Amino acid sequence: MSVNPIPVHPGGAGSATGGRMKSSAQDKQRLAEHPVSLRRVAALFRPHLGSVIAVMLLIVASSVIGLAQPFIVRELIDDAIPHSNIRLLLAGAGGLVLIALITAVLEVVQTWRATLMGQRVMHRLRTGLFTHLQKQSLGFFTNSRSGDVQSRLINDVGQMQSVITNSATSIASNLTTVVATAVAMVAISWKLSLISLIVFPPAILLAKQTAKLRRAVTGKRQREMSNLTSLIEERLSISGVRLSKVMGTGPADAQAFTESSHKLIDLEMKSALAGRWRMATMSIIFAAIPAVLYLAAGLPVTGDGMSIGTLVAFTGLQAGIFRPVMGLMQLSVQWVSAMALFSRVFEYLDTDQELPVASNPVKVDPARISGEVELREVSFRYPQATKSTLEKLNLRLPAGTMTAVVGATGSGKSTLGSLLPRLLDPTSGQVLLDGIDLKDYDQQGIASAVSVVAQESYLLHDTVRANLLWAAPEATEEQLWRALEAAQIADLIRSLPLGLETEVGQRGHRFSGGEQQRLAIARTMLREPKVLVLDEATSALDTVTEALVQQALDELAVGRTTLLIAHRLSTVMRADHIVVLEDGKIAESGTYGELVALGGRFWRLVQNSELAVRAS
Template sequence: MHPMAPMGGGRPPASAARSADDKKWLAEHPVSVKRIAALFRPHLGTVIVVVLLIVASSLIGLAQPFIIRELIDVAIPNREVDLLLAGAGGLVLIALVSSVLEVVQTWRATLMGQRVMHGLRTGLFTHLQKQSLGFFTNSKSGDVQSRLINDVGQMQSVITNSATSIASNLTTVVATACAMVAISWKLSLISLVVLPPAIILARQTARLRRAVTGRRQREMSNLTSLIEERLSISGVRLSKIMGTGAADASAFAQSSHRLIDLEMKSALAGRWRMAAMSIIFAVIPAVLYLVAGLPATGDGMSIGTLVAFTGLQAGIFRPVMGLMQISVQWISAMALFGRVFEYLDTDQALPLPEHPRRLDPAAMRGEVVLERVGFRYPGAAAPTLEALDLVLEPGTMTAVVGATGSGKSTMGSLLPRLLDPTSGRVLLDGVDLRELDPEQVSRAVSVVAQESYLLHTTVRENLLWAAPGASEAELWQALEAAQIAELIRSLPDGLETAVGQRGHRFSGGEQQRLAIARTMLRRPKVLVLDEATSALDTVTEALVQQALDELAVGRTTLLIAHRLSTVLRADRIVVLDSGRIVESGTFAELVEQGGRFARLVANSEFADRVG
């Protein structure tokens, strides 16, 4: 038994464990108000305008109780019609001006909030695009989506509503308190004595809300991940094959049930404290009437003064309660800001060159050189690649073979700069990839992998994704070269045919050929073929291989071979073992040497194919 485990082998309550995790997470991801304020800096002019509108609206509204006092104490008893008309007109004018100011304020504040959220949302999306593959390998896609959509969306209410409410309510409270003192300082003491306990209760409620909000958002991420994984085409297919539908539904139901519990806790957090404050605020008017009616305390107080003051007292209740609720919402929102800022602070991005170099596309030769390249995944006990020296001559095909885990795919990921080497460097035409503009690297180096990825749109849009300016003739030319033009022509909608989610409208071989056509439209100088035919049947493999041969013509090609049948056409073969190149040469040379490659050939299905 673990030394810290409870007696009897029991486990601590799940809620206690989650609470401890929440506190630890919040402690590790503090959010500074200064950083949040920086989001508003580009919109300082709008902030000033909104604040002025709020102050103006609050001050104009404070004239109402003074007008009411004059109407009750002077105009009505003395039948002063002019004063009565002026007072009534003043009340209407105050309502009209306040309404107009509120509409303008809401418009400006909402527009500002939307622009702040737009900047934050696009900034987060752009930042995530720069992350290495390792970041996405270690992150749930549902969590990424949840932070980008749900968390940023909920922060919108903080930006648009909470921030303006704080300014509005604070201004109203201060101005109303001053007016209350001006009318009757004795009654003000009775009314304002409730503020200290209200602040204490608000802070306690805020702590409860903040912890629950973090847990609720993490559960929302888990629910989003379940939907993404279980209801994707691949997830549904796997579920039907494995017969896990009931288990998947149960997991979803459990996560949804936990979310209900957290939503209820979030909604009810501190509500009893708020209810107690509501009762206190409701009792105050009764106390005020009692004080005004007693001879000892109410001597000399007019009816107009009492009515005006109770109106102010009732008016201060809403903004005080609003400030208490806003403080709860604001502190709860810190968990949301913390989750978004955590992603913005990730440092797994591939660094961009400060002064990127560019190669002339027309003069690009496509020579790739690996100089003493090493790579180690974070936390790995041993390097995946170590001291690799390799030259890929322009226009040639180099095949890389080796056992599973030898580092072939990692090596292939270095050329399009999906990963950066942890030691050494990768050169394209003599320039380190880390010094080149990333956009030029992506145009110069393309990858055709075993699993193709097609967008859930039409064939045309999938092709134009690679080359937006391609003409109709160029699209069909690429399809012809990829050995799939005839099939596309036979479809009723032709290029407008929807490929379906992840391309499942087409077979695996057809998806591969569409991916090859898309790559052809980019006209890369360097090509990485990550065993694009290993999962296909013999007939389909022949069609795809023909398309690949067409694609590789005149291009520097790195062929990552999991099946030795694909290396016959390579100009050179290198053998990887534990991240090192142990053999290099032509097919005939390596077989004649009788080394590791010769043993791979002897022990593979390839021997039967050439025998």
């Protein structure tokens, strides 16, 4: 099913914050900082205008038809029963059943249409938000808690579904019911209608006080729920569990979770009971109104010969107007809350793309691209950093050659490696692939031409086959095994009882670090990239495993333009060219022999053993 893109509006966005609801003042402040126009909200429903009209008509029809019931009751009590009018009695009884049947069918159809419309709107919004977030740079996710991102994508969008299918239809239904019921009450007895008005002033006051209480408590509850979600995501991930066991923080983590869960119990109770006494008082007031009406009907001054059927019909209408009136009393509160919810989701949609897409991107033809990379006057500075990580870097990587980048920690090696696959954009300067700026390429094309093998390999919690096909969905069985052979891991996979159908576990932790690396290398081989970034891919491995992985990497690098970021002399010596970075600048460059003969920074790195670990 095709998905229409959600309109993304330009504008800044703040960092993610926990919790959907805050206090009324905070919601209003959010809307002041990140306003939501009615036109933009309405645009979500424009493709479903027919459904909106159909739902509204069903609501009106259901409310109007349901109001025929008290008039039928009046006729039954005043005429059919006292006069034993069998025909009228049967017609009235049949009419009551028919009204119940019709309104029930209309409500089911209305719920179906409203829910379907809401789900489609949410599907479009959810997929649009997911796609937009995918286009953000690594910096966005580095500065955002994953729990907050998940909360906005799942919880906030899910609660917007409630706003659309429940709140919106409830408001329309309540408004229609109140207006129609009020008209019917006046038609039956204008005197009793005036007496009923005494309930509205206290109802309005109590409803507003109750809404304020509930909003304050709900804000705290949502923030605590977001905190609990983040604790689960961080502490129960495979990395979190491993760290917890190594550091012995299991009891402390359990205590933190227990405290947060205990707070949530208290907040859930307060949320459930907030304003209940006020609402109970309101219910008593509404329940007392029939007594006043009976009294008024019996007095000569106000009763004026009122029939019993009129009184029963009117009290039925008066009792039925209570709930929709209370719903409308909270309309302003619901409106601000709903707009604040839209604001949170639109805030992410409005986040400026740090990696903008060219209006007419250049398509990458894998068969024709050579893989030559050039950096021209490239500088990069991280947000809030006091100085640049890279500064006016000029570097050329000829097609099919291997260039090694070495330097002390913090010299800018990994940042340089992130520029080639366009995980980051330079602050200034250009990164060129075959003479064309990466910013002018289609992002999918860059992904097909440039691949990265990093120190930490990420594998899906799925089968070996699924992980390999993630890179090349059309790959044949023969191609999968050929890639595994080249990555020096085919024998291991064959020895497993399920072979390619073996589950790798969360983040691949059913395999060792070296095995994960080799699976990642096999996956990369299937993409057949022209440019390869090896970011310290063997730095965390033992000598034996390193030899296997290095053999796989050597196989992978054949015929490709390779940027090698390494700490080990055994890998650097294989490079055609070596670049020494220092404080984001190229301090030295040349072949291994040239740099050793120079006796400069590279030679000192070798002598200081920073590159000599496990040298071969």
